[in-house]
Amino acid sequence: MNKLPRWTGWVVLGVALAAGAGFAFKGSLARDVAPPVRYVLLDGSHHESQQAWAGKVMLVNFWATSCTTCVKEMPEVVATYQKYKDKGFDTLAVAMSYDPPAYVANFAESRQLPFKVAMDSTGDIARSFGQVQLTPTTFLINKRGEIVKRFVGEPDFNALHATIEKLLAES
Template identity: 55%
Template sequence: MLKTSAPNSVFVLLDGSSRSSADFKGRVTLVNFWATSCGSCVAEMPKITATYKAFHARGFDTIAVAMHYDPPSAVVHFTQTRGLPFQVAIDNTGQVARQWGDVAITPTSFLVDQRGLIVKRYVGEPDFAELNRLIGRLLPGA
């Protein structure tokens, strides 16, 4: 486990509102960097959705961060047609990706614990069975 502090980032959501990394404190959170043009990102979204639905009531959150090169209209269309139940942000400037270790490869995901520490980084699609076990261990009542 990495156990390094998550960067202090501001995520601009599709509705124009924003969230910061500090908003995740107290919840286990998956921060997923993705793009609509990334085949493996699109393929893993149903699994990310299933993980979110399985653990959200126990204190788990997900934020999907679309890369700076992804057209906002494509991100909005994808989010609406797939019915993504979690928050989606657009990293228009690439600043958020830089803050999270110069993310360039998609998908890249970070699992952040309740204290704001990154416990795991996934480059490429995670092993969802392993990810779900880890989330289950991090959540209260495990």
């Protein structure tokens, strides 16, 4: 019978624990990268996120005209866009696939939404962002294209603004 020294088990356990701690630490620092998506704006123009969002802090807001919280938060989303748009910040409002395009266009025009509004007619954008189904769901993306925060429901806009300012200050 081949016997290993008694301390061998402790060494193996220590190495395994250290490796696990290393993975856990690395995982806590790693951020998900925003998925590359193609989208069509209300004006019919086609865009790709990798080119359109490069080097910007992005707010991607999934919403619907039938969502009361979405309608309620939209003035704050507009105010956030207006406050930071000249500093490297942009916003894309993504209308859910079940939202009739005429309703979305009417909402965007009547509320004078100043940022880009995309129709997710096929649901591909929502699927790309992790099967978004609840509205509003909002993603904050840094200049490197990493998802920094995901909000389900209306965000705390004061906290959101503080985070945007930190992200805009990053190089």
